[in-house]
Amino acid sequence: MRHIFSWDGNSRSEANHWRDEYVQWYTMCMALKYVRRNEQMAIVNATDSTFVNEVKDGVVLVDFWAPWCGPCKMIAPVLEEVDRELGDKVKIVKVNVDDNPETAGKYGVMSIPTLFVFKNGEVVDKTVGFQPKESLVGLLSKHL
Template sequence: MKAVTDADFEAEVLKSDKPVLVDFWAEWCGPCRMIAPILEEIAAEHGDKLEIVKLNIDENPEVPAKYQILGIPTLNVYKDGEVVKQIQGVKPKAALLRELGEFV
């Protein structure tokens, strides 16, 4: 999964021609480490329809502040420059796929 930053967020996420799921995470976040392999699997299986990227909130504070990310892990799905879905916390793969059904 590709990492995005405050600097390239607009180009990589907001201007993408397909939906992009952004995993807001931090190194110290245990639940973030738990969900990462699940997201890698989803990216491998559905990368043609949904791009999945990571944004480290400690290294990139501007984007999380703009989108009021108060807890992590938070997964935002962006389509046409807008947040169209937000998922918070760790969920099993099947539950994530259900929530992402319209995008995968």
């Protein structure tokens, strides 16, 4: 009686079959992992033309950033953690200040990263610079 993963070494085609089965299984698992990871990521990139619609409902954390900014790069994974923890209660929106100067100017962004908390379209809180996850969760919790 043969077990499902046993191979007696005599059949090259049987070995190729099991290799192909494993590759197919592994590919499916990696695709599922990718889909699940992206389902959790609800961070939205807004532009000057979409910004108002993105912040009009509920509690929204807006990150004004730029790709060349070191602290902005440091806070990106923190925002992903906040999204995983509070994603069902808080929307996170990122605005690239280089590509969207109109919105950054409207809100007086002078340093980055600058994070605003919006509630139903109105600014209710603001912080500047890198913030740890606990600080951001505390900031957002005040407005939930």
